[in-house]
Amino acid sequence: MHVQPSGGLRPASGNVRLVKRKRGSVWYVQYRLPDGRQVQKKLGPAWTGGGRPAEGWFTKRTAERALRQILADADRGVLPGGTRTGATVKDAVEEWLRYVEHERGVRATTVREYRSSVYKHIVPAFGSRRVESVTTREIEQWKSGLLAERKVSRRTVGKLLTNMNGIFQRAVRVYGLPVNPVAGVERVPEQYDPGKYFFYSPEEVRALVRAAEATPDVEPWVAEQDGVLFLTAAFTGLRLGEVLALRWQDVDFANETIRVNQQWNDLGQFTKTKGGLVRSVPLIEEVAQALAKLGTREYFTGSDDLVFVSAESARRVRRAMNAEPGDIDEDEVLDESMWVASPLDRSAVRKRFKSARDRAELRPLRFHDLRHTFGSLVINEASTVEVQEWLGHADPRTTARYLHYKSRAGEARRIAAAFRLEAPETSLACVGAVSETG
Numbered sequence: 136m137h138v139q140p141s142g143g144l145r146p147a148s149g150n151v152r153l154v155k156r157k158r159g160s161v162w163y164v165q166y167r168l169p170d171g172r173q174v175q176k177k178l179g180p181a182w183t184g185g186g187r188p189a190e191g192w193f194t195k196r197t198a199e200r201a202l203r204q205i206l207a208d209a210d211r212g213v214l215p216g217g218t219r220t221g222a223t224v225k226d227a228v229e230e231w232l233r234y235v236e237h238e239r240g241v242r243a244t245t246v247r248e249y250r251s252s253v254y255k256h257i258v259p260a261f262g263s264r265r266v267e268s269v270t271t272r273e274i275e276q277w278k279s280g281l282l283a284e285r286k287v288s289r290r291t292v293g294k295l296l297t298n299m300n301g302i303f304q305r306a307v308r309v310y311g312l313p314v315n316p317v318a319g320v321e322r323v324p325e326q327y328d329p330g331k332y333f334f335y336s337p338e339e340v341r342a343l344v345r346a347a348e349a350t351p352d353v354e355p356w357v358a359e360q361d362g363v364l365f366l367t368a369a370f371t372g373l374r375l376g377e378v379l380a381l382r383w384q385d386v387d388f389a390n391e392t393i394r395v396n397q398q399w400n401d402l403g404q405f406t407k408t409k410g411g412l413v414r415s416v417p418l419i420e421e422v423a424q425a426l427a428k429l430g431t432r433e434y435f436t437g438s439d440d441l442v443f444v445s446a447e448s449a450r451r452v453r454r455a456m457n458a459e460p461g462d463i464d465e466d467e468v469l470d471e472s473m474w475v476a477s478p479l480d481r482s483a484v485r486k487r488f489k490s491a492r493d494r495a496e497l498r499p500l501r502f503h504d505l506r507h508t509f510g511s512l513v514i515n516e517a518s519t520v521e522v523q524e525w526l527g528h529a530d531p532r533t534t535a536r537y538l539h540y541k542s543r544a545g546e547a548r549r550i551a552a553a554f555r556l557e558a559p560e561t562s563l564a565c566v567g568a569v570s571e572t573g
Contacts, residue, residue, distance in 0.1 A: 162198040220310040225262040227306040271319040293323040334508035346495035372509030384438040444476035511540040
């Protein structure tokens with residue numbers, strides 16, 4: 136099949152031909168670029184059997200179709216091999232990670248997640264390749280392979296495609312890549328299973344709190360603080376990092392509100408909340424009373440102090456407050472950092488949560504399911520818009536998932552009349568009326 140040149144980046148000459156190999160026949164496409172370079176691209180093995188060809192195999196017709204696609208790419212100026220960026224996919228990955236961190240201002244924890252994900256899946260598959268050599272078809276095949284292996288979830292595959300799209304779109308801007316090959320890849324629709332949202336009942340939350348308060352072999356105030364923390368998380372919907380970053384100035388008892396404006400991430404940093412959203416959450420009386428009791432402690436009760444503090448911080452302050460003259464260095468007492476509480480360790484909180492959960496003989500849910508507990512319970516008393524605001528969801532579709540747990544009792548009673556049996560005399564009258572008109 137001969138290709139006639141037509142200017143631009145179209146090949147000067149080329150053909151699709153069946154090439155004999157030792158173990159069979161293979162379809163190739165060959166063409167020469169305007170600069171004189173000869174390009175030979177393997178399409179795949181030739182299908183000689185009957186019926187529909189297997190995945191990755193080519194009949195003469197499908198080989199010709201592939202050639203037409205190459206010609207279409209040539210018309211758009213993106214002929215495979217026609218661009219030399221000098222950048223590998225790994226180079227593009229590093230540029231994209233730099234860009235999202237330093238120019239887009241993405242949170243450090245998110246950047247770390249991006250790096251871990253792309254180096255686990257994208258770099259091994261494409262890292263050594265030049266960015267211009269990666270095709271939409273190859274990315275489609277890679278995506279299909281991930282889905283078929285089922286080693287990662289559909290949601291993860293979707294995120295990987297989103298990241299890859301960002302990587303190649305950045306390569307378009309920085310390296311002069313003519314087109315983003317990911318743009319033509321069909322996205323993976325997320326298959327949401329509402330049964331995956333698990334949550335506790337209010338009674339189970341209170342059982343969890345009681346178990347935390349009765350934790351053996353810890354100081355009573357530590358156990359009590361854990362109980363208040365679990366109660367706050369379950370009945371306000373705050374994420375773990377948001378609870379740990381809560382300060383007394385954020386707890387507005389008078390207006391029955393908690394204001395959420397930062398989080399304590401797993402890198403040990405105070406950062407903006409997820410999505411950078413500042414929000415207010417209703418403070419119900421049960422949580423307000425628990426927090427107010429916690430606020431009667433001797434230390435760390437100033438407006439800028441953390442609500443939940445590490446045991447090390449408390450011991451340090453108690454030692455300074457109860458020390459006899461000469462027992463503690465004066466410079467240490469004057470050190471302002473001594474009087475600033477450090478946040479609780481996220482990992483340690485999760486471990487203590489699991490311990491209390493198991494002692495209370497509750498279902499083995501995660502700490503994050505306390506947030507789902509809030510959303511699944513309040514959806515019965517509030518609008519979706521309100522719940523979205525309280526949970527800090529950027530996408531209303533995320534909040535809409537809680538509608539699966541909304542009680543339909545009132546609606547069921549309201550429409551019951553539509554299915555009620557008619558009285559016998561009414562039915563007979565209707566029959567008579569039909570006879571008369573008939």
